[in-house]
Amino acid sequence: MAVTDKNEVKKDTVTLTIDGIEVTVPKGTNLIEAAKAVGKHVPHYCYHPSLSIDGNCRLCLVEVKGMPKLTIGCNTMAQDSMEVFTESEQVKDAQKGMMEFLLVNHPLDCPVCDRGGECQLQRFSMEYGLSDGRAIDSRRKFPKEDFDPLIDLERNRCIVCQRCVRFMDQLGGERSLVVVNRGNHDCIATYENEMISGNRFSGNVVDLCPVGALTSKPYRFKARNWELQQVQSTCTLCSSGCRVTHWVRNGEILRTTPPTRPKNKRYQLDDETMEFICNAGRFGHDFANSDKRLMAPLVDGEAGEWNAAIDETAKRLNSVKEQHGADAVGFLIGGRSSCEEMYQINQLARGVVKTNNIDWRGGLLSKEAAKAWSVAFDAANGQLADPTVYDTILLVNADIGGQSPVDALKIKESARFGYSTVVSVGYRHDPWFANRINATVQVAPHQTAEFIGAMGRILTSNGEILSTDAANLADTIQADHKSMMGFLSQLQNTERGLLIFGLNDLGGLNAPAVTQACLEFSKTMGDRFKLLPFAPDRNARGAFAMGVQPDRLPGGPLNDDETNSRMTEAWRKLPKTAGLTAPEMLQAAADGKLKALYVLGAEALWNYSDSGLLEKALSNLELLIVQDNFPSQLTDKAHIVLPGNLTIEGFGTYADLSGYVIRSGQGRRPLSRIPAQQHCATLGEIMLAMGNKHALTNAHDVFVKVLELVKVSEAVDPDALLLGGPGESAPIWPHNTPEQARPVISSARPFSYYSTYKPAYRLDNQAIRQDTEAKLAGSKPVGAAEGDALTLTWAPVLFGKDPKLDLSPSLDDVREGGEIEIAPHTGRHHNIADGDTIVVSAKPNGDGVKGVVKFNEHMAKDTVFFAQNGIEFDATSGMQTLPAAYLRKAGN
Amino acid sequence: MPIADYTPKMLVGYETLVSDFRESLDSYRNRGGYEAFDKVLRKLKPEDVQAEVKSANLRGRGGAGFPAGVKWGFLPKEPQPGAPHYLTVNADESEPGTFNNRPILEQYCHTLLEGIGITCFAIQSHHAFIFVRGEYFDAQKNLNAAIREAEEAGILGDKCMGHDYKLKVTVHSGAGAYICGEETSLLEALEGRRGYPRLRPPFPAIKGLYQCPTLINNVETIAWVPMIFRDGVDEFKKYGTEKSGGPTIYSISGHVKKPGNYEAPQTVTLRDLIYHYAGGIRNDNKFKMCFPGGTSVPLFFEDALDVMMDFDSPPSKGSFLGSKAIQVMDETVCPVWVCLNTMHFYRHESCGQCTPCREGSSWMYKILTRLERGTGTMEDIDMLEEICDKISGRSICALGDFSTAAPRSAIKRLRHEFEEHVKQGCCPFKDKMDWHEFK
Numbered sequence A: 001m002a003v004t005d006k007n008e009v010k011k012d013t014v015t016l017t018i019d020g021i022e023v024t025v026p027k028g029t030n031l032i033e034a035a036k037a038v039g040k041h042v043p044h045y046c047y048h049p050s051l052s053i054d055g056n057c058r059l060c061l062v063e064v065k066g067m068p069k070l071t072i073g074c075n076t077m078a079q080d081s082m083e084v085f086t087e088s089e090q091v092k093d094a095q096k097g098m099m100e101f102l103l104v105n106h107p108l109d110c111p112v113c114d115r116g117g118e119c120q121l122q123r124f125s126m127e128y129g130l131s132d133g134r135a136i137d138s139r140r141k142f143p144k145e146d147f148d149p150l151i152d153l154e155r156n157r158c159i160v161c162q163r164c165v166r167f168m169d170q171l172g173g174e175r176s177l178v179v180v181n182r183g184n185h186d187c188i189a190t191y192e193n194e195m196i197s198g199n200r201f202s203g204n205v206v207d208l209c210p211v212g213a214l215t216s217k218p219y220r221f222k223a224r225n226w227e228l229q230q231v232q233s234t235c236t237l238c239s240s241g242c243r244v245t246h247w248v249r250n251g252e253i254l255r256t257t258p259p260t261r262p263k264n265k266r267y268q269l270d271d272e273t274m275e276f277i278c279n280a281g282r283f284g285h286d287f288a289n290s291d292k293r294l295m296a297p298l299v300d301g302e303a304g305e306w307n308a309a310i311d312e313t314a315k316r317l318n319s320v321k322e323q324h325g326a327d328a329v330g331f332l333i334g335g336r337s338s339c340e341e342m343y344q345i346n347q348l349a350r351g352v353v354k355t356n357n358i359d360w361r362g363g364l365l366s367k368e369a370a371k372a373w374s375v376a377f378d379a380a381n382g383q384l385a386d387p388t389v390y391d392t393i394l395l396v397n398a399d400i401g402g403q404s405p406v407d408a409l410k411i412k413e414s415a416r417f418g419y420s421t422v423v424s425v426g427y428r429h430d431p432w433f434a435n436r437i438n439a440t441v442q443v444a445p446h447q448t449a450e451f452i453g454a455m456g457r458i459l460t461s462n463g464e465i466l467s468t469d470a471a472n473l474a475d476t477i478q479a480d481h482k483s484m485m486g487f488l489s490q491l492q493n494t495e496r497g498l499l500i501f502g503l504n505d506l507g508g509l510n511a512p513a514v515t516q517a518c519l520e521f522s523k524t525m526g527d528r529f530k531l532l533p534f535a536p537d538r539n540a541r542g543a544f545a546m547g548v549q550p551d552r553l554p555g556g557p558l559n560d561d562e563t564n565s566r567m568t569e570a571w572r573k574l575p576k577t578a579g580l581t582a583p584e585m586l587q588a589a590a591d592g593k594l595k596a597l598y599v600l601g602a603e604a605l606w607n608y609s610d611s612g613l614l615e616k617a618l619s620n621l622e623l624l625i626v627q628d629n630f631p632s633q634l635t636d637k638a639h640i641v642l643p644g645n646l647t648i649e650g651f652g653t654y655a656d657l658s659g660y661v662i663r664s665g666q667g668r669r670p671l672s673r674i675p676a677q678q679h680c681a682t683l684g685e686i687m688l689a690m691g692n693k694h695a696l697t698n699a700h701d702v703f704v705k706v707l708e709l710v711k712v713s714e715a716v717d718p719d720a721l722l723l724g725g726p727g728e729s730a731p732i733w734p735h736n737t738p739e740q741a742r743p744v745i746s747s748a749r750p751f752s753y754y755s756t757y758k759p760a761y762r763l764d765n766q767a768i769r770q771d772t773e774a775k776l777a778g779s780k781p782v783g784a785a786e787g788d789a790l791t792l793t794w795a796p797v798l799f800g801k802d803p804k805l806d807l808s809p810s811l812d813d814v815r816e817g818g819e820i821e822i823a824p825h826t827g828r829h830h831n832i833a834d835g836d837t838i839v840v841s842a843k844p845n846g847d848g849v850k851g852v853v854k855f856n857e858h859m860a861k862d863t864v865f866f867a868q869n870g871i872e873f874d875a876t877s878g879m880q881t882l883p884a885a886y887l888r889k890a891g892n
Numbered sequence B: 001m002p003i004a005d006y007t008p009k010m011l012v013g014y015e016t017l018v019s020d021f022r023e024s025l026d027s028y029r030n031r032g033g034y035e036a037f038d039k040v041l042r043k044l045k046p047e048d049v050q051a052e053v054k055s056a057n058l059r060g061r062g063g064a065g066f067p068a069g070v071k072w073g074f075l076p077k078e079p080q081p082g083a084p085h086y087l088t089v090n091a092d093e094s095e096p097g098t099f100n101n102r103p104i105l106e107q108y109c110h111t112l113l114e115g116i117g118i119t120c121f122a123i124q125s126h127h128a129f130i131f132v133r134g135e136y137f138d139a140q141k142n143l144n145a146a147i148r149e150a151e152e153a154g155i156l157g158d159k160c161m162g163h164d165y166k167l168k169v170t171v172h173s174g175a176g177a178y179i180c181g182e183e184t185s186l187l188e189a190l191e192g193r194r195g196y197p198r199l200r201p202p203f204p205a206i207k208g209l210y211q212c213p214t215l216i217n218n219v220e221t222i223a224w225v226p227m228i229f230r231d232g233v234d235e236f237k238k239y240g241t242e243k244s245g246g247p248t249i250y251s252i253s254g255h256v257k258k259p260g261n262y263e264a265p266q267t268v269t270l271r272d273l274i275y276h277y278a279g280g281i282r283n284d285n286k287f288k289m290c291f292p293g294g295t296s297v298p299l300f301f302e303d304a305l306d307v308m309m310d311f312d313s314p315p316s317k318g319s320f321l322g323s324k325a326i327q328v329m330d331e332t333v334c335p336v337w338v339c340l341n342t343m344h345f346y347r348h349e350s351c352g353q354c355t356p357c358r359e360g361s362s363w364m365y366k367i368l369t370r371l372e373r374g375t376g377t378m379e380d381i382d383m384l385e386e387i388c389d390k391i392s393g394r395s396i397c398a399l400g401d402f403s404t405a406a407p408r409s410a411i412k413r414l415r416h417e418f419e420e421h422v423k424q425g426c427c428p429f430k431d432k433m434d435w436h437e438f439k
C-alpha cells in the first residue's frame, strides 16, 4: 500500500519525521504505514491493514518525541511535526523484550512446523530478537484437538495476535472464532464442536496467522514451502476471478494461496495481503493432481497418438460437413476456457467449418434466454473491482453470495464500511450474503420484472415518492410499507448506483424479462445506475468479447459492418446463415438435425437442467468431440476426446465480471510429467489439418492477435503481460474510511482485491455498444404457479457439485446445496419443519425429488429452491417447463 | 485534624452488621439523606454541580486519585443526538486486600444512590450502571432493593424527587474477573463481551459505553458527592489535604490485631492506621513491610511508617495510595513468597490480551517459584528485575505494571533475602511461616 499515492495527497495530509526523514502522509495514517512510506519497517504481528486495530502484540512500539512512554505504531496516528524514532535503543530494547516474551512458551518446533520459512516469528526473532533463550522453565502445553476439517490448529504455537479472530468476525462476518481462558492459558477456539470452515472464507486465516498455529490440513506435512515452485495463475471456478499462486512440486499442486509478492528478493506470501480467496479456490485444486486426468487423446475409446487423433478429428468434421452441410456441426464452449482458446474455437467454427453454430451458454433452456444474455452483456457498464464507488448497489436475482464468493465479500465489505447501501431483490438470497448486507426484498420470480418496472415508474414520476405508491408496491409483494418507502428513497437519492442482475437461474427462463426490466430501470433513472449482468462463469465477459456465440464475432456483433469486415479479413469468408444458440443446438441434435457437436470444456453442459433432452441430443449425434481433461459422462459418450493443458499449465487470459483481464499459468514447467498438449495448439492443428494455413498454434500468438482484433481499454501492455509477473502499481481503492461504530475498527480499510496490481487491460464495451433498445420488448416473465402449487426455482451454487471440485476430496466436508430451501412461513403453512425430509413433485402426490428441508428466511413466499448441482434434480419430471411444485413430508 | 476528634461521616455504624443488612430509606432520610439531591435538582445547574465538585477537590478513590470534577468536565457539555451520556460506577472491587467499597455497596446503598443522582445530573445522564463484583451477592441484592425503594418513593424514575429530571439505575453483575475493574474492560463486559481493556484513544469520556460519552468513577468517589452538597465544600475539605478533599476509607488487613475498614481524614499517617486504628501488629511483632494500596503498588518498609496517607505523600517513599488497602506483614514473612503470591494472582488475572503482561507474569511466576523453592540462581534475581523493566509501560492496561510492583520493590530493598534463598537452597522463612507451601 503506497501511502503517498497521488490520489491522497489532495486530501488532508500531515508532515512528520521518521528517523529524521521527513514524510507527508494522509491524515489518519498510522505510524507503521507512515514508516513504510520512508522504507522503514516497524515489526508487528497483530496489525493488518484489512483488520481493525487491536494493539495486543506490542511489538510495534516506537518512540515519539515528547511522549513519556513508547507508543504503539499501529494505534498512533501520524500528526504534524511529530518526531518518530523506530530504531532507538529504547525501541530495540522493547522489541527484544517482546520477542523474548513471545518465545517463552513457544514450542520451537520449527522443524515440524508447516509455517517454517515463512513464519513471522522466525523472521522477527532473527531481525529483532535476542540470540539466546533464557526461558528454562517448562512450557505451557495445550492438548491437541480436532479443530476443523480444513484447518489445523496448533495452540502451542499461537501468539494470540487475534488476526484470525478479527478476520472471521469482520470479513467472514461470523464470530466463529474467539479467545477462551485468561492469562497465558488463553487460546483461540470455536463454539463447542463448531467448525470454522462452514464459512466460505475461513481458509484465509491460514495466511493471516503470522505463525504456524493455523495451517492448512490438506497441505499438512506435505512440503517445505521453499522447495516449491510458485505458479502465478488465476482461479477459474467462478466469476470473481481471483488471482492465485499455486505451489507446485513434481507436477503436483500442493497448495493454493493468494498471489505471492516479491519481498527480500524472492516471491513470498504477503502477510499483509488484502487479496482474500474463498475455500473452493484455496482447497479445490486436487483435481489437478487427480490420477483420473486424461493425458492422451481417445478415438472411439482407444488412447492414441496426437497426430493421428488430430487428423481423425479433422477428417470426421470434414465428413459431417460434406454429408450434412456446415450447419450440421455445432460448437459448445465452457465458461472456464481462456480467451485464446475461445478465439481459436471460434475461428475453427466460423473460419474453417463455416458455421455460426457456436455458443458458450450451455446452461440455458431457451433461445430467448440466450438473446437476453447478449443484450445484457452488451449493456454492461458497471464494475466490481471497486464497489465502494457506488452509494447504492442493487442486486436483482443475482446470487453473487452463493456463486461468486469473493465478489460477494467485496460488496459486503463496501456495505460494512458504509460506502454502499446494498439491497438484494429476488425470490431467494444466499443466507450468508443476505444477513450481511443492508436489506433483502423478497419477490416471487414471476413478479420480479413487474416489480422493477413499477419501481422505475414510481421513482421517475417527478417529485416526492407518494406514500400511497410505495404502499401499493409493497402490497404487491406483501412487504412492509415503511421499509418499502425507505428502500425507494434510498434508490431515489442514489447518485452513483450499480444494478447487478442475474442471468443464469431457472436455466435462464427469467433472464429476458429481468434484463428488459433492468435496462429500462437504468434508463429511466437517467443512467444513475450502472449495469452489471451476473453470470458465474469465470470467463463470461471473455466469451462475449471473443464472440463465441451465434450473434457475435470477436470484438463486435455479427451484424456490424466494421466487425464483419475486420473478421472477414482475418478469417476469410464468414458463414452467412444464422447460427443456433446452445439450447437450439441441443434441440436440433435431439431432432436429428445437428449431427456433430464439438464441446470445449465439459462444464459447458454441466448446468443444463433438462437431462432428458440432453440425453436424447447426445445419443443422436453422429460425432461428439470433447476437448476436456477429465473423464465425465460427456467424455464417456464422446467419439473423440482431446485432453489438454490445465489453466495453470498454459498461457491464457481471463476476464472477470468487470471486464478486467488477467493471465494464468506463469509456471516455468508444465504440471504433468508428460507435457500436456495445449488446448490452443490442438485447435490450431485441427484447423491446419482442415486446410487453413493461417491458423495459429501458440497461445501467445493468439493473444497478440486478439489484442489486434478486440477493442480494449485501460493500460494494455502486452509485453509486460507476456513476460512479467503480476505488476505492482498504485492502489485503486480509497484508503480513508468513515468513522466506525466501534472504535476498534476505525482505521481498518475495506478489503481490496486490486490493491497491489493493475490488471492487464479491460475489455471495453462502450466502444462496441450497439443499439440494444427494445430488443427484448415483450419478454414474458416465467409463469406463476397456479392453485396451491409452489413456484419451483433452481440455480447452481459454487460449493455444490462441480466437475472439478468433485475430484477435490479436501472439500468434501464443506460442500453446500444438498438441501431443499423454503421460507419458514411457507414451511409452517405446509406443516413442514426445518430439517424434515420432504418430496417435491410436479403434480400433487406425484413422484418427485426427495430431500431435506432447510429454512431460508430470505426467500419469497411459496417458492421452493434447489441448488441444481446440489441434490439429484430429476429433470425428466418436466418440472422446469412447468414451474409448479407440490410439497409433502416424505413417507406420507 | 487530630484523628481522635474525627467522627465518621460515611460509615456511621451499620457497617459492622451482617452483609445482608442495609440501611433503609427512612433511616437514611432521617439523617438528612436525599436532601442534597433535592437541593441540587431544585437550585443548581449541571455546570454549577461540576464546579462545586471541582472546588471540593474530590479525587477518585479507585486508585489513581484523579480529580473527579476535572474528569466530569471531559464529557461533552451537552449530550449530542444519538449519543446519551452514561455514568458507570466501578464496583468491581477486586484489588487484593481491598474491601472499602463493600460497606457502601452493602449497607449504605442510599448514600451511593444519592451520589449517583447528583453525579448523573451534573453530567446530564439519565442512565447509570453499577458494575458490581460477581462475588458481592449481598451487595447486588441490597442495591437492587434500595433502587426499588427509591423508585417507589419517587426519588429515582421519571420525575426524580418531583423535579423534571429522570434517572434509571441498573445493577450489573461482574463474572469474577479482576481485569473488569479496569474501566474500559468494564465497559466491554457491560456490553456483554469478554473483559478486554480497550485501546486508548478514544477515551471513555468521548466514546465509552455503547460508543457514547461515559463517566466512570469508583463507588466511594460517588458516595462522597452527597456530603459535599449537604455539608458544604468547606466542611468536606476540612477532612482532607490541600490537594485532596474529604475523608476516606482505609482497608487494613494482614498481621494486625484489628483488621477492618477505617474511615479517617486523609491526613492520617500509616503509623496511626496500623497502631491506632488496627491495634498494632499481632503478638506485638516487628513491622516488616506492607502494601499501602493493594498489591498493585510497591511495598512500604519501616521508613514509611510516618508518611501521610493521602494521594500525594506516599510517592516520596516509593509507593502509592492505590486502593487504600493496607496489608501489613510482620518479621516472619518472606518477601519472595509475597512476590510469588502476588504473581500467582496477576498471572491468573491477566486478561491475556497483550504480550508483555500475558507472558511476563507467568514467566515471573515460574522464576519466583524456583527461587522460593530454593532452586533459583543469582541470575534469576537480575532477570526478574529485567523482566519488570520489559513489561512496565509497554502493556495495554496498567495490570502489566501492577504485576511488577511487588518484585521490583522487594528486590530493591530486600535483595539479600532473595539471595539467601539461593545460598541456602530453600526459603529461610519457611519455618516461621506456618502457611508456607514449600516446607
Ligand SMILES: Cc1cc2nc3c(=O)[nH]c(=O)nc-3n(C[C@H](O)[C@H](O)[C@H](O)COP(=O)(O)O)c2cc1C
Pocket: B059, B060, B061, B062, B063, B064, B065, B066, B071, B090, B091, B092, B093, B094, B095, B178, B179, B180, B181, B182, B183, B184, B216, B217, B218, B219, B221, B222, B397, B398, B399
Ligand atoms: C487492572 C485494574 C483493575 C482495577 N480495578 C478497579 C476496581 O476494582 N475498582 C475501581 O474502582 N477501580 C479499579 N481500577 C481503576 C479504574 O480503571 C478507574 O481508574 C477507576 O474506576 C476510576 O474511578 P475514580 O476516578 O473514581 O478513581 C482498576 C484499574 C486497573 C488497571
Ligand code: SF4
Pocket: A157, A158, A159, A160, A161, A162, A163, A164, A165, A188, A208, A209, A210, A211, A213, A214
Ligand atoms: S491462531 Fe494465529 S492468527 Fe490466530 S491468534 Fe493465534 S497466532 Fe494469531
Ligand code: SF4
Pocket: A235, A236, A237, A238, A239, A240, A241, A242, A277, A278, A279, A280, A281, A282, A404, A405, A406, A407, A798
Ligand atoms: S471466489 Fe471464485 S475465483 Fe475466487 S477463489 Fe473462490 S472460486 Fe476462485
Ligand code: SF4
Pocket: B179, B196, B197, B349, B350, B351, B352, B353, B354, B355, B357, B358, B395, B396, B397, B398, B399, B400, B401
Ligand atoms: S496488561 Fe494484562 S490485563 Fe492489561 S490488557 Fe494486557 S494482558 Fe490484559
Ligand code: FES
Pocket: A043, A044, A045, A046, A047, A054, A055, A056, A057, A058, A059, A060, A061, A072, A073, A074, A075
Ligand atoms: S501491531 Fe501494534 S500492537 Fe501489534
